[in-house]
Amino acid sequence: MQEALLSVKDLKVSFRTGSQWSPVVHGISFDIKAGETVAIVGESGSGKSVTALSLMRLLPPLNSKIEGNAVFNGASLTQINDGAMRQIRGNEIAMIFQEPMTSLNPSLTIGFQLAEVLMTHRSMSREKAEAEAVHLMERVRIPSAATRVKDYPHRLSGGMRQRVMIAMALACKPKLLIADEPTTALDVTIQAQILDLIKELQKEEGMAVLFITHDMGVVAEIADRTIVMLHGNIVETGDTADIFAAPEHPYTRALLSAVPKLGSMKGESAPLKFPEIDRSTGLPVEPAEEDHSSAKQETSTAEPRTVLEVRNLRKYFDLPKSLFRQPAGRVHAVENVSFAIKAGETLSLVGESGCGKSTTGRSIIRLNEPTSGEILLNGENILGISQSQFRDKRRQMQLIFQDPFASLNPRMKIGEAVAEPMIVHGLASASQARERAKELLNQVGLNPAMYDRYPHEFSGGQRQRICIARTLALDPQIIIADEAVSALDVSIKAQVVNLMLELQDKLDLAFLFISHDMAVVERISHRVAVMYLGEIVEIGARESIFSNPQHPYTKRLLSAVPVPDPATRGSKPKLKVNELKSPVRAMDYQPPVRQMLEAGPDHYVQQWGDEWH
Template sequence: MQETLLSVKDLKISFSTGGHWAPVVHGISFEIKAGETLAIVGESGSGKSVTALSLMRLLPPLNSRIEGTIRFNDTSLTQMNDSAIRHIRGNEIAMIFQEPMTSLNPSLTISFQLAEVLMTHRGMSREQAEAEAVHLMERVRIPSAATRAKDYPHRLSGGMRQRVMIAMALACKPKLLIADEPTTALDVTIQAQILDLIKDLQKEEGMAVLFITHDMGVVAEIADRTIVMLHGNIVESGNTEVIFAQPEHPYTRALLSAVPKLGSMKGENAPLKFPEIDRTTGLPVEQPVSESEAITESKAAQPPTVLEVRNLRKYFDLPNGLFRKPAGRVHAVENVSFSIAAGETLSLVGESGCGKSTTGRAIIRLTEPTSGEVLLNGRNILNISQAEFRDTRRQIQLIFQDPFASLNPRMKIGEAVAEPMIVHGIAGAAQARQKARELLEQVGINPATYDRYPHEFSGGQRQRICIARTLALDPQLIIADEAVSALDVSIKAQVVNLMLELQEKLGLAFLFISHDMAVVERISHRVAVMYLGEIVEIGSRADIFGNPQHPYTKRLLSAVPVPDPATRGTKAKLHVGELKSPVRPVDYQPPVRIMQEVSSGHFVQQWGDEWDLRKAI
């Protein structure tokens, strides 16, 4: 029988606010045994992450209060002094945090930050630690690991930063790994491999895992037991297979019904709303229309094209030497072309680092493209000055991937939503404040929190604030860069449904950048698949999900976790190899690609032997 590694009894957590203690976790108890994986699922703000932070003694001592007992290896963590708990952290209990950009030091290289952990906890020399750091980066499949180790965090994509955090957490082979949304920023192929890696380490080291997530597919794939939390209470717990097969609590049933399932859109011609969950009661929300009723498509026979992208390229120079001459170039976006009509959603999918986010940023000129054309309502917006583009930018808005980095930490969230309306002269101060409160309520944020700061909200709540700010300018096109990846299923449903309603009402066009293939299937009209900066397949949702042609598209779809524990272990492990690098010599000339139309509007890039799946990716 496995020994109990962690025991939590009657844990209560309160925060000091307004002169009194506000309880957020109400007397929860659970155990984790060696080698076991326990998943905690629930709403954003339900107390999942706060519980994890309390186990590591990372809550601020001046305004937080922890009651109850937390025992690790039969030693009380709550009674340990600071020196003893520092030895436990990272060495015996490691944690993967939800937001990698705020967890990594922006002024230190990736190599230094990984090596520091190894030198502190494993007594390695600097040389040994830096060599091991590269090895750890390779294990989590960061391409060109030896080169990227010298980079600073801002030079890595969100998914790559998260992989660095996972490597850091696994560096000391801890007995307990607390994983707080560890795969949220990762595409499905990397997610599948990271889950496999964690499971392999469990077998090798007898490591236990406390897995905090809102992805029920991941829970079904990895968890032995599951705890469901709502408003700081455990409402259901037990064997994962039993909870999925016979959920007892209404909230658990509602949570499982709201999970998007790959293949559920077969036979549907238009995007479909998600079933929603009431955040107060945890019960399903009665929909004004049948759940099976799709959002109606634009009534216009041929809706006008809002955005047309032609042969877009974006290269980043890699300077070297004293005079910083380019030693090579990152071909982040290579000859990308597509169009989006009013009232249409085109989803851009692919692995982290494939160029999805760079494409979105190049369109809105947050990073200037190397070449190509971006036509907004027929006008090439790359040929106009930044002053002219300032007014044009109102028509294109971008929801960023990292909500914490895109909100000013010194600005109240209500002011952040109202500011664009004031800056662009759409509304006066009083009117903008009123509209901001309405927008916050639309995306599920209590308007009474108007005067709070970003750090007072969970990751999911911050993303909803960013979405409210984006809607403030009534844009024609919204580029949503992983806009719902940080949200739990109920808020994801609300936000996506809101986007669909706005699209139907206002004829909005969406470029939806995501790695969540089940959500992409649910809301897309068309889908473009990217690999190493190029679109390798593009077509209608039915074509991409029902008749994928390119090997890479098939690989992405096969990696999607299935929210059914009964299927656990039935999928073959993905081949783990070195990700191909987008770094090219300065004089590199990209090969001519041929896109073949296999059916009406369904184009596939021709491929050769390099796409033998034993060698590819």
């Protein structure tokens, strides 16, 4: 029997809070063999990332306490001195973190940072290290590596920055790679490429991988064995195929049932709620009975009114001026985009990072002033009015951002944050706004008694509920949700999406749902628009787009979604490694005239050229 490369026995981790020690990992044990991939799954607060950081000895020594033992390749990671640990860290165990932009130095080139690792750990000369840096970038499939080494991190896409982090982690040919949520914030196509890359490099090097995630689709795609964590304990462990086929613990069953699966909406005409998990117990939540009371707005058989219509919207950004004071070029972020959304309807805007979907949302609400086009709110073109006139119209259109913590003032109580828009717009006195804010907190499932708490006292899902309550304060007719659930855990994502569906049903809200999560989009949408390079390449009813995609790009997006079933592993064709093409154009560039062809009832696709063949 093969000996374990890493053997963890009764690992306990505690953090100091005042004079007390609070345990967060409660005596867990597991092994990893050479060449094996083990996934640790669980939601935020389950202890999975703390486990990884404790193995790397990256927790603050004054405020943390690690007990138990972890033996790696014959050395005890919990008992060796700091000097010996530094030799293992980087050389024999490497780690990839979730957010590459915070892991890279923004003031140094990619090549310099890679070379620095090689010079420090492998004692290479500067010249050799720079040559090896190019080779490493080629290994992680970064196009034009010889020129990209001179780029700064902000010049690379999220997927390419994550590739650089993988190159850095592999620079010293480690025996164990710890990957902590390395694909959580990435587009499905980039995620698929990163997973393929890790598997290929693992095969070439015989490297073991400890993969930390809350995405069960990713687990099915990559893991040989799976460890399920809840509240700092291992509740289930075994072969990945066995756990997916016959999960034994209720929490594992709840996790798997809450994973959205592509194709699960076939035959459904309206969006469906997600199964929910109780985070305190890990057990499934019984769905509440639908509200058919008189408090619910009466439904009408009349044709729903069109709340928002976008016609030929364009948004260009001029690049910094050249030596001769002329712009060096222009970014065509949004190019001739048109669509309409009716009351009570959700239109999802999907595509990879950089395709222009967020810019479209921000342009509609005039946070980015559009270059040209028309935006009709209840039939009135709001681009033809001044900013002061638009201030009143903006009440009817609200925006939910991806990061709720960045959207809330950390010094303002959450109740005041919800009440403030009503006071600013003169809709209520301070006392009236306070009472209404409490009603809104209750409406989004929060206790009104939480009014005087601050944002840091809430979980990510609760903060997103606070942001939703704030958007409802002005009685909007349309809400633009920009990646509002993409970074949330499975259970929180289910709660927030279900809340949005409930509010839509009760208040007849229209949603523009901007996302790259195709499985969530299928669940929540009435209609879907697919964006590529600033243009809508396919638009139609949700069922048409998912069951009968026509454009090659739509097919590419759908094929990249990880399937939460280990039995399908290896059956999907590998995606080509290519970045989204640049939207930068010359100042005199004239966009080609595009033709939209009818592919079926309420289903249109852009005619495509040879570049997709």
